Amino acid sequence: MNCPQCEQMIEGPDAVCKYCGYDLSSSTWVLLTSVYPPNDLIIESLLNSYGIPYKILRREVSQMPVTVGPMAEVRVMVPQQVLDQAKALLQELDDQSE
Numbered sequence: 717m718n719c720p721q722c723e724q725m726i727e728g729p730d731a732v733c734k735y736c737g738y739d740l741s742s743s744t745w746v747l748l749t750s751v752y753p754p755n756d757l758i759i760e761s762l763l764n765s766y767g768i769p770y771k772i773l774r775r776e777v778s779q780m781p782v783t784v785g786p787m788a789e790v791r792v793m794v795p796q797q798v799l800d801q802a803k804a805l806l807q808e809l810d811d812q813s814e
C-alpha cells in the first residue's frame with residue numbers, strides 16, 4: 717500500500733511509513749462503501765492495484781456463514797486522506813460496468 721501522506725510505498729504489516737513516519741493506525745478511518753459479496757473482492761483488488769490502504773469489516777455470524785442478505789454486508793474503510801481518491805476509483809468502476 718502507499719502512504720496517504722507522502723505516497724511512498726509502505727512495506728510490511730506494521731503500517732508505519734518509513735519515509736515520513738506516518739502511522740496508518742492513527743489515521744481516521746472512514747466508510748468508503750458497503751457492498752455485498754462478491755463485489756468486495758472486486759473492490760479489494762481495485763484498491764490493492766492502486767496501493768490504497770483499506771480495512772474490510774465483515775459482519776459474521778458465528779454459527780453459520782451467511783453469504784446472502786444483510787448479514788453478509790461488507791464495509792470497506794479507508795483512511796480519510798485517500799477517501800476522495802478511492803471514491804473516484806469506485807466511480808470509474810461503476811462507469812465501466814454500465
Ligand SMILES: [Zn+2]
Nearest residue numbers: 719722733736
Ligand atoms: Zn509517508
